[in-house]
Amino acid sequence: MHTADAAAAAASSASTSVPTSVSTSVSASGSPAGAPPAPGALLPRPRTAGRPRFPLVATDLDGTLLRGDLTVSPRNREALAMVRAAGARHLVVTGRPAASCREFLVAIGYRGLAVCGQGAQLYDASADRLLVSASLDRELARSVVERTEEALGAGPLELAVVTAAPENRFVVTAGFTDRTHPEWGLAEREELWAAPIEKVLMRHRTVADGLVAAAAERVGAGEVAVTHSEKGMIEVLPAGTDKSVGLQLAADRMGFTPAETIAFGDMPNDIPLLCWAGYGVAMGNAHPDLKAMADEVAPANEDDGVAVVLERLFAHP
Numbered sequence: 001m002h003t004a005d006a007a008a009a010a011a012s013s014a015s016t017s018v019p020t021s022v023s024t025s026v027s028a029s030g031s032p033a034g035a036p037p038a039p040g041a042l043l044p045r046p047r048t049a050g051r052p053r054f055p056l057v058a059t060d061l062d063g064t065l066l067r068g069d070l071t072v073s074p075r076n077r078e079a080l081a082m083v084r085a086a087g088a089r090h091l092v093v094t095g096r097p098a099a100s101c102r103e104f105l106v107a108i109g110y111r112g113l114a115v116c117g118q119g120a121q122l123y124d125a126s127a128d129r130l131l132v133s134a135s136l137d138r139e140l141a142r143s144v145v146e147r148t149e150e151a152l153g154a155g156p157l158e159l160a161v162v163t164a165a166p167e168n169r170f171v172v173t174a175g176f177t178d179r180t181h182p183e184w185g186l187a188e189r190e191e192l193w194a195a196p197i198e199k200v201l202m203r204h205r206t207v208a209d210g211l212v213a214a215a216a217e218r219v220g221a222g223e224v225a226v227t228h229s230e231k232g233m234i235e236v237l238p239a240g241t242d243k244s245v246g247l248q249l250a251a252d253r254m255g256f257t258p259a260e261t262i263a264f265g266d267m268p269n270d271i272p273l274l275c276w277a278g279y280g281v282a283m284g285n286a287h288p289d290l291k292a293m294a295d296e297v298a299p300a301n302e303d304d305g306v307a308v309v310l311e312r313l314f315a316h317p
Contacts, residue, residue, distance in 0.1 A: 052086045052087060055088045056251060058261055059264045060266060061094040062094070063267060064283055065301070076304055082310065086314045093250075093273055095243075096116055098168065105125045110125050112254075117134075121246070133165040136236070141193070151219055157202045158176040158203050159200060164198055168198065199237050201236075213227075225241045260278065262277060266285055279296070281294060284297060285302070
């Protein structure tokens, strides 16, 4: 994904460290958890006394449910309708803040809770109301950025912030991306800290994302959460924030357990999401780190990977 599109995806309005150890137990697909199956492999099409095997279907948006043009394909729409007809629930779990994902939820007729902002927000899409939101201390965020730059020793990072809810505006420095969007704010570096924020996004034009993320995690350990959400996009969030935290909160309110949940994602920020769920599916276009820990690797988002798995699970015999 182009950096500007990645920026729009991560915060175009706009967890702690991801797990580093992987269990070697056998997954539900019959393959070791550390060795992902081929696309479309071996998950049964189960129903127990008329109840879906996974009554909660949790999906990321960008790179997962959404295609590259930011639309949901007809096949994915039909698969989600099949999920609802079976009595299961669809829960969006996205890095986008609520203000940025609203249009996509409306487009698919989404109702009920959604987890937004990498787990920092719980949003009621039916009422268009933010139920939970977490902010990031600005002085701490600035300090983590400066310490990350010192640790890397490769010059300044390019920065952006997502302002506090309910506005959740995306504000960037001039060098953050080659292309900007009309709705983005443009600011000098020091102006980024002028108003309350929910996250900081960092990128470096010559240093690999993994090195930037590792440096930020090291200097910010215990103070902030760091995650890799898109190519060229490292996010700094309030400590303890990740998708599993938001998913747990939503699932508790909805009455579901991890064992009842299947989750879909494509980037390292989805590792906590898939770890929490009883069955985790990485997209064919997913980051290698996510594929390595998933129970299954589905076809890519452009090939309706979410629908391929859901059809197998929810189609009538």
